[in-house]
Amino acid sequence: MPLKLLIIDAYSPGARARVKESDATHAGELLAASVRVHDAEANIDIVDFDADGAALPQPLENYGGVLWTGSNMTIHRLNPMIEAQIDLCRNVYDTGVPQFGICWGLQMGCVAAGGEVQANPKGPEIAWARGVTLTEEGRAHPFTSVKPETYDALCWHSDAVTQLPEGATLLATNDKGVQAAIFRRGEGEFWATQYHLEYHGDEVAALLDQFRDYLIESEIFTADGLAAMQGEMRSLAAEGKKGAVPEELRPVVDPLVRSAELGAWLGSIR
Numbered sequence: 708m709p710l711k712l713l714i715i716d717a718y719s720p721g722a723r724a725r726v727k728e729s730d731a732t733h734a735g736e737l738l739a740a741s742v743r744v745h746d747a748e749a750n751i752d753i754v755d756f757d758a759d760g761a762a763l764p765q766p767l768e769n770y771g772g773v774l775w776t777g778s779n780m781t782i783h784r785l786n787p788m789i790e791a792q793i794d795l796c797r798n799v800y801d802t803g804v805p806q807f808g809i810c811w812g813l814q815m816g817c818v819a820a821g822g823e824v825q826a827n828p829k830g831p832e833i834a835w836a837r838g839v840t841l842t843e844e845g846r847a848h849p850f851t852s853v854k855p856e857t858y859d860a861l862c863w864h865s866d867a868v869t870q871l872p873e874g875a876t877l878l879a880t881n882d883k884g885v886q887a888a889i890f891r892r893g894e895g896e897f898w899a900t901q902y903h904l905e906y907h908g909d910e911v912a913a914l915l916d917q918f919r920d921y922l923i924e925s926e927i928f929t930a931d932g933l934a935a936m937q938g939e940m941r942s943l944a945a946e947g948k949k950g951a952v953p954e955e956l957r958p959v960v961d962p963l964v965r966s967a968e969l970g971a972w973l974g975s976i977r
Contacts, residue, residue: 709750710977713763713770714738716755717792717811722779723755730913734776738809741905742774744962745970760791767798772805772976775812777903781866782814782824793819800895805976807969808899810864813888816897820890822872829883831865833927834911834936836902838881845878849975850898851887853967854879858958860886860902860965861911867901887968898975904966908943908959915940 716723716735727733732740735753742749752764767773775796780789796819799806808816814824837859845851867884871877872892879887879900890897903910915922915937922928928936946952947960957964 709748710746710771710973711750711765711769712742712752712772712774713765713767714742714751714753714774714776715761715792715795716753716776717778717780717815718756718776719778719780719788720755720757725917729917731910731917734778737910738774738776738905741962741966741969742973744966745973749973756788756792756795758788760788761795767802767804770804772807772972773799775806775808775815775899777809777863778811780811781826782811782818783826783866796897797892800892800897803894805972806895806897806899807972808897809903809905810862810901813885813899813901814866814868816890816899817868817872817875817888820872820875820892820897822868822875822890823870824866825869827865827867827883829867831927832862832883833922834861834863834915834940836860836862836881836883836886839879839886839902840881841879842877844876845887848876848878848889850889850968850971851878853971854958860900860904861906861908861959862902863906863911863914864901898968898972900968904968907947907962907965908940908945912937912940912944 714735739751754761796815839860840857841851874891876889886901943960946956952961
């Protein structure tokens with residue numbers, strides 16, 4: 708029987724509309740595409756969370772797993788929509804249905820389990836998460852043991868975990884903070900990465916273009932630096948479309964390798 712999955716698109720309605728207007732992909736659809744790299748037969752429901760909450764197509768207990776996308780929102784600046792998402796995440800924990808999250812998803816899993824997320828005092832991490840390094844637990848755990856001991860990944864975030872919840876397992880870090888972890892609450896378990904394993908270079912290039920004014924005004928990039936990074940991202944995407952990918956680039960351009968953690972999670976819940 709095909710695995711039944713629920714993906715929560717956690718963007719605000721306005722930001723989701725802006726994503727659709729740009730060359731970037733709807734976050735839920737992008738994550739679903741990564742799922743199908745590992746399980747082409749998966750039965751996936753995608754729900755756009757909005758200001759009124761999320762009307763689930765089926766009860767939570769009918770799903771084999773719940774996945775959380777990234778988001779434009781900031782989890783430490785609570786509003787009714789964020790609070791409703793946290794409540795939903797806690798409900799999933801309480802049902803025991805396995806969860807998986809990316810970026811905002813990692814932060815959601817952390818906060819809903821009792822941890823803390825704040826603005827990263829080391830600044831935002833845009834385009835590249837460099838030098839992600841597995842902990843001893845990360846080297847042994849099937850979620851991250853598929854990766855080399857140190858690797859780079861694509862990313863986009865300005866917040867970071869400042870306190871892990873009780874019972875969490877830290878799997879990977881870099882100089883910006885937590886990059887992969889497992890959270891627990893009651894009978895529920897949540898596997899997550901801070902970096903965007905569903906991203907490819909064209910997605911990052913589109914986001915760099917969409918947020919160009921903010922990135923330059925905030926002095927995260929100069930105009931020239933932004934243009935150079937967009938070029939680098941597009942080159943990565945072009946490499947990924949080639950028949951033979953250079954071995955050193957496979958962790959960021961080969962969909963199967965780039966999203967191997969997702970594949971490991973899917974394998975764990977079948």
